Amino acid sequence: MKFLFKYMLLCSVALATLSSCVESQDFGQYDEIEVTPTLEASMLYVEAPESMINEAPSNYVFSQNFNFDAFSYDEFSERVLDGSVTYVIENTTSKPLDITIEFLDEQDNVLGPVDTFEIPATPSGEQQYIVYYGDAGYSIDIIKNTSSIRVTAVNRGDNSSISVEADPKVTIKSSAKFRVRLK
Numbered sequence: 001m002k003f004l005f006k007y008m009l010l011c012s013v014a015l016a017t018l019s020s021c022v023e024s025q026d027f028g029q030y031d032e033i034e035v036t037p038t039l040e041a042s043m044l045y046v047e048a049p050e051s052m053i054n055e056a057p058s059n060y061v062f063s064q065n066f067n068f069d070a071f072s073y074d075e076f077s078e079r080v081l082d083g084s085v086t087y088v089i090e091n092t093t094s095k096p097l098d099i100t101i102e103f104l105d106e107q108d109n110v111l112g113p114v115d116t117f118e119i120p121a122t123p124s125g126e127q128q129y130i131v132y133y134g135d136a137g138y139s140i141d142i143i144k145n146t147s148s149i150r151v152t153a154v155n156r157g158d159n160s161s162i163s164v165e166a167d168p169k170v171t172i173k174s175s176a177k178f179r180v181r182l183k
Contacts, residue, residue, distance in 0.1 A: 035182040036081065043068065043085065043174040046151055050093040050168035054159050061097070061153040065104065068149045072106075076180065077144040082134020083178030090126045091119045092165040095157035099172060102150040103142050112142040118156075119170070122163050133178075143178070 044066060053061050071077060089099055097119045103111045115131055134140045151172060162168070 036179050037182065038083075038177060038179050040175060040177040041070075043070075043176050044149060044151070044172065045174075046172040048153060048170050050095070050163055053093055053095055053097075053153075053155050053170070054162075056155060056159070059155045061155050063150065063152040065108070065148045065150045067147070069147055071143050071146040076178075079181045080140060080143060081179045081181055082132075082136065082140060083143070083176065084130050084132045084137070085174055085176050087115075087117065087129045087131070088126055088171075088173045089117060089119055089129070090171045091124050092122045092163060093168045093170055094121050094161040094163040095155050096121045097170055098154040098156060099170075100150075100152040100154070101174075102152075103146040104148045104150055105145045106147040108148070111145055112138050121157060122165055122168065 046064070048061060056062075071080075087101065091097055098116055099119055100114055100116045102114050105111055115129070117127065117129055119127060131137065133143050153170065153172075
C-alpha cells in the first residue's frame with residue numbers, strides 16, 4: 001500500500017510538472033523575422049591633376065566608364081530596398097568644373113536622371129552630395145540595373161591659370177549605403 005501511494009504521488013507530481021511547463025510551440029516565428037542590414041562600401045575614386053585639366057584639348061577634361069557590376073548581382077539586386085550614394089568632391093585647382101555621374105546598364109544606356117555637380121574653383125573645400133534611391137529618391141531600379149558608372153569632368157574655366165595650392169587636383173570619391181533584405 002505504501003508503495004502504491006508513493007507511485008501514485010510520483011506520477012501525479014510528474015504529470016503536474018510536465019503539464020505546467022509545457023507551452024505550445026510556435027514554429028512559424030521564423031517566417032515573421034525580418035533581417036535588413038545596412039551595407040556600406042566605397043564605389044569610386046578618381047583624381048585628375050590641374051596639369052591634365054590645362055592640357056585637355058577641349059573643355060572636356062575626361063569622360064571615363066568604370067565597370068561596376070556589384071549592384072547587378074542577383075544576391076544584391078533582388079533584395080535591395082533603399083539607400084544612398086554619397087559623393088565627395090574636392091577641387092584644389094583654379095578651374096570651376098562640372099562633374100557628371102551617370103549610371104549605365106550593360107548596353108551603356110543611361111539609367112534614370114543624370115547627376116551633375118557644379119564645383120567652384122579653389123578654395124572651395126570639400127563638397128559632399130548625397131543622392132537617395134528607393135522610396136525617398138530616385139527609383140531603386142537604377143541601382144539594380146547598373147553595370148558601369150560614367151564620370152565626366154568639364155572645365156568651365158581657362159586652360160592657362162595655375163592654382164597656388166601645393167598639389168592642385170580634383171578628387172572624386174563615392175560610397176554607397178543600402179538596406180538589403182536578407183530574408
